[in-house]
Amino acid sequence: MEILDNLALGMSTAMSFTNLAYCLLGVILGTAIGVLPGLGPTATIAMLLPATFGLPPVSALIMLSGIYYGAQYGGSTTAILVNLPGESSSVVTALDGYKMALKGQAGKALATAALASFFAGTVSTVVLALFAPPLAELALKFGPAEYFSLMVMGLVASVVLAHGSLLKAVGMVLFGLLLGLVGTDVNSGLPRYTFDIPEMADGINFVIVAMGVFGIGEIIRNLENESSRSLVASKVTGLWPNKQDFKDIAAPTVRGTLLGSALGILPGGGAMLASFAAYSLEKKVSKNAKQFGNGAIEGVAAPEAANNAGAQTSFIPMLTLGIPSNPVMALMIGALIIQGIQPGPAIMTEQPVLFWGIIASMWIGNFFLVVLNLPLVGLWAKLITVPYQLLYPAILVFCAIGVFSLNNSIFDVYLMAGFGLVGYILLKLDCEPAPMLLGFIIGPMLEEYMRRALLLSRGDYTVFVTRPISAVMLFVAVAALVVVLLPAVRNKRDEAFQED
């Protein structure tokens, strides 16, 4: 059993004292971030990246991924206790979780969320271990044309799955792709769009864009309508799910896990999409659909399982293909590259310790989360009461010093302020920043692969459609675009995002 050997290798890596410590630190930080509204995982991971440069790559990645899936847990705590999803993937959990809390079942809802997430985390760890190797093997057969088409497919998926206007999402991808081209062109050595600023010659660091847009832009937006939060359901009564509850949540948890795992693997997918989709599915198949929105325990179990599964399986395309499916994965790729590791199909054979160590650490991290979260829920609930007006100046301090320490450059701090302004304006205009960040990361790769593909075909564009795998991927991309443009699907899509 090769998979068992691999997992054993991963376990021995993840179980080292240092890595256990970073995993624990990651999930605690992640939970805190998930609990604190107005601080998303993208901005936080960007903020903490510079602090991980000095760590060994395995420890750095273990901690960063701990933050990511830890945030899903924390997000559900606030969603249930105060009807405030701390994190976008917990939006649907608030629908039924908060209603349960109002009925005095806060403890039961929290336990359901934790157990469903843990189950999903366990299953998706196995899914990762099973699916990543064959995918990497397939990817090794890819030529430049296939890579180009794969990236196009990924970008189209991020557009299709973005909420709001499709046209604007396409615009944002293109905007991001263009931004990614700033810097020296590797083929000709010519500086492009640098406006003769020497600091721009190496291009713009993605951390600056992420912190500016997701950190500062979001802060300014949050200042628009402030209100002091109050803890509505302050008493968490310890109601462990009973036998009937376990029966009720078993099937939704399994369905949520499977759906979440599948959606996480898709380019453009991830935790948020998974939780929305799982909730809609449960509403359709459940016998007591009427209970949904009124405190149905299935409405907590399914999306919580799905978002955790999706968060974990979204590592598959990142690790095996080097292609990010969401902004957090884009940051992870950045973290790997800074550590001198090129994510891609070769990572599994060249860095097996890193690869399997990260996967194994996810299961351990999920275990930590269950053990930590249920007894400490009172402590997390206290954290919700930190007022935002004291939180955001502190976030700014971390952003400013963090960005400076990337290259020890003050210019980068100015640039971050600039992206903060850009980010705020784009948010105001309902232009989603996530597709932009994906485009930004993918831009240089997309150009490089297009160049190579066209060089090999002597400038013949048909290379993208005559090679079968490439053709299929482009076809899927076009089909996805056409499908969302169909009026019937369009209405459904609007409806699906309405609950946001």
Added chain:
Amino acid sequence: MKLAFRSSKDLWSGLIFLVVGLAAVIIGQDYGMGTSNRMGPAYFPTVLGSLLAVIGLFTMARALVIGSEAVGQLAWKGMALVLGSVLLFAALAQNAGLLVALPLLVFVSAMGSSLFKPLPAALLAIGMTVFSSLIFVRGLGVPLRNIGAWFGG
């Protein structure tokens, strides 16, 4: 129509896309197009820029035909104070030192909130300064001085 333009989300987004796209194409003309066989440095940006400009035009046209939501109030005060505090930090961090730049960053940005109260903000400023100077400068060795060149640091 003029009034609609002033406040319409889609018209503004479209306009921004159009301007960025055209700028990318125009600036890119200096770089050399090459052929599709050997793409020059201008090839890819020109394609992207043109596409973005077209998307911009479509977005604007759609907004004019179907109409679109109004932008709504900008948080001018929050925006000015948050961005201003970051710029202030950047300007002062090296020459004046962190003991000046950090408290200003915290306090000025905190003023952007409608729930701002001087005392908690001042305490936060002191706390964050002590914390950052210990963790980042002493602990992690970020090359910033507590007291900058202006004060003989």
